[in-house]
Amino acid sequence: GENPHQAARLYAEVAGAGPLGGRLLQGKELSYNNILDLDAAWRTVTAFEGPAAVVVKHLSPCGISAAPSLAAAVEAAIAGDPISAYGGVLAVNRPMEEDAVRALGKLFVECVAAPAFGEEARALLAGRRNARLLEMGEASAGGTERELRSVRGGFLVQDIDRGDPRGTEWRVVSKREPSQAEWAALRFAWRAIPTVKSNAILLAAPSGGGFATVGIGSG
DSSP states (O other), rough: OOTTTTTOOOOOOTOOOOOOEEEESSSSSHHHHHHHHHHHHHHTHHHHHHHHSEETTTTTEEEEEOSSHHHHHEEEEEETTTHHHHTTEEEESSSSSSHHHHHTTTTTEEEEEEBOOOOHHHHHTTTTTTEEEEEEEGSSSSSOOOOEEEEEEEEEEEEESSSSSOOOOOOOOOOSSSOOHHHHHHHHHHGGGGOOOOOOOOEEETTEEEHHHHHHHHO
């Protein structure tokens, strides 16, 4: 559980399914906190169509990036807050290959979730004995449409926040129209922000040929 004195269980919608529908390739069992962090990271990273990377720690994103290459996205996501990224979980929406693993540098991560892992990437990550590898495989597509929380005497259910819904019409309320680059950064930020809870503030800037967070605040 969240603390040593708390028991915990994971219930799956499909019999025999692994954590989040994936398959644990390396490392010890995922903890309660690991699974929550991985779920938050996976929801965020799969909102992007191009290569993207997300680092989450204690259910809060430390860095989010979308870039032309996965390696650039990983590097930029870590750079968003390299101190907080230590001991977090990393999720990527493309197969993890050697260059993306090298982009991690010496950063310690609890878990890495990816649709798949290349042979060279597996060999490099094998040296990180404390890093768990979660191969999402077929679980990469789709996902749960609603989230459920227990409250005293019942349950709350709501639709998953997917960020900027397709077809949303944006309206300029400032005196100056945003530039094309600012529009692109805003679109990125709006897709990145759902994982940040309660009165969230997210600052994004160009990075690695794409965009990355440079500041994240919640509460």
